[in-house]
Amino acid sequence: MYGLMLICAAxxxxxxxxxxxxxxxxxxxYSGMLDGVDSKIFAFKQIYFLGFGVIEIYEHIKxxxxxxxxxxxxxxxxxxxxxxxxxxxxxxxxxxAATISLVLTFVPLGLMMVCLVQSATGVxxxxxxxxxxxxxxxxxxxxxxxxxxxxxxxxxxxMVSKLTLLVNAGMLVxxxxxxxxxxxxxxxxxxxxxNTSKDIQEGMSIKDAMDSFADRCGLKEIRKFASIxxxxxxxxxxxxxxxxxxxADDAWEQKKQISxxxxxxxxxxxxxxxxxxxxxxIIVVLxxxxxxxxxxx
Numbered sequence: 229m230y231g232l233m234l235i236c237a238a239x240x241x242x243x244x245x246x247x248x249x250x251x252x253x254x255x256x257x258y259s260g261m262l263d264g265v266d267s268k269i270f271a272f273k274q275i276y277f278l279g280f281g282v283i284e285i286y287e288h289i290k291x292x293x294x295x296x297x298x299x300x301x302x303x304x305x306x307x308x309x310x311x312x313x314x315x316x317x318x319x320x321x322x323x324x325a326a327t328i329s330l331v332l333t334f335v336p337l338g339l340m341m342v343c344l345v346q347s348a349t350g351v352x353x354x355x356x357x358x359x360x361x362x363x364x365x366x367x368x369x370x371x372x373x374x375x376x377x378x379x380x381x382x383x384x385x386x387m388v389s390k391l392t393l394l395v396n397a398g399m400l401v402x403x404x405x406x407x408x409x410x411x412x413x414x415x416x417x418x419x420x421x422x423n424t425s426k427d428i429q430e431g432m433s434i435k436d437a438m439d440s441f442a443d444r445c446g447l448k449e450i451r452k453f454a455s456i457x458x459x460x461x462x463x464x465x466x467x468x469x470x471x472x473x474x475x476a477d478d479a480w481e482q483k484k485q486i487s488x489x490x491x492x493x494x495x496x497x498x499x500x501x502x503x504x505x506x507x508x509x510i511i512v513v514l515x516x517x518x519x520x521x522x523x524x525x
Contacts, residue, residue, distance in 0.1 A: 233343050240339035247278065247332050254281035262322065269368045270326055272361075278332050279325025295320055309446040310372045312423065326365055334358040373446070380417040380445050385479035387417055388453065392472045401460045402428075420444050434461050449479065 258277035265273055287293055294300060295317055307323065308316040335358045387408060394404035409421035420441055427437040438454040456471045 236339040237343050240336040240343070243332060243336040243339075247336070250278045250281040250332070254278070254284070257281075265322060269372050270322060271365065271368070272330065272333070273326070275329045275333055276322065276325045277329075279328035280321070282328050282332075283321065283325060294324060305443070306373060307369070308444055310369070310376055313440060313444060323365075323369065327362060330361050330365065331358060334361045376416050377445070377447060379415055380420070381447060381449065383412070383415045383417045384447075384449060384453075385476060385482075387421075388472060388476040388479055392469065392476050395460070395472065396469055401457070405457070417445070434458055449482070 254277045258280050261280075262270070262273045262276055267273055270276070283294060295304065300320060303323070304316040304320045307319045311319045338356075338358050390408045390411065391404055394407060395401055399407070405421065406425050409418050409425055412418040423444070424437050424441040427440060428434060432440070435458050438458050442451040442454040453475055456475060460469075460472065
């Protein structure tokens with residue numbers, strides 16, 4: 229155990245020296261850079277300058293951007309679903325910097341915990357602290373992606389119904405899209421629709437803009453809808469209006485099924501607390517009765 233403590237103390241010292249060096253060199257350089265970043269997703273963002281410093285040094289030595297590999301591209305696709313494609317690379321850097329910063333900050337704390345507690349418990353705590361913090365960052369990003377998908381999927385039937393109604397009334401498909409996109413400024417689906425309108429206005433083709441829209445939403449239902457919408461623009465609404473109506477009906481039916489499943493999951497979650505309360509009441513009632521009966525004997 230003494231040897232392990234010496235190793236942990238040495239590693240903690242080295243990491244603390246690296247931490248101080250990065251603090252002195254990069255604190256001012258990246259000060260205020262992350263003011264607009266959501267702290268609910270990226271916790272401890274005040275120390276991310278450490279990670280940016282490490283990335284800057286790495287890219288300078290290797291002359292190689294960390295985004296130029298298959299794993300980074302896959303990660304950026306995930307981040308694009310929450311933060312948009314134009315910001316995906318930036319948020320990949322933020323995510324990487326966050327991981328590095330948390331490792332440099334919490335691993336030394338974990339190593340110090342081993343030295344202070346001086347037992348197997350200390351080793352366990354020392355390992356769990358950095359793992360929990362880093363896993364929390366990953367979980368917050370996954371949760372943000374899931375929340376956005378749920379928000380889009382819940383509003384999707386209503387959006388398709390609005391669009392179908394306007395097109396069926398004789399409005400041009402492109403104009404109907406813009407009108408529906410402006411009808412709601414709170415839900416993520418309509419925000420992505422407005423981003424798609426902006427892409428088209430800036431010269432992107434309808435097909436490319438709709439492919440980008442489907443990628444950002446990350447749902448197979450949206451991808452199918454995007455294909456139908458492109459057909460409606462290219463071939464005319466009369467040929468695609470039946471498909472849009474059928475999709476709207478399917479979307480409403482799917483929403484009912486999802487709501488039913490969520491209700492079942494919620495009832496299952498309540499089952500355990502209800503059982504605990506039930507047994508608690510039984511104990512509260514029966515224990516005094518049993519004690520009274522035993523006392524009479």
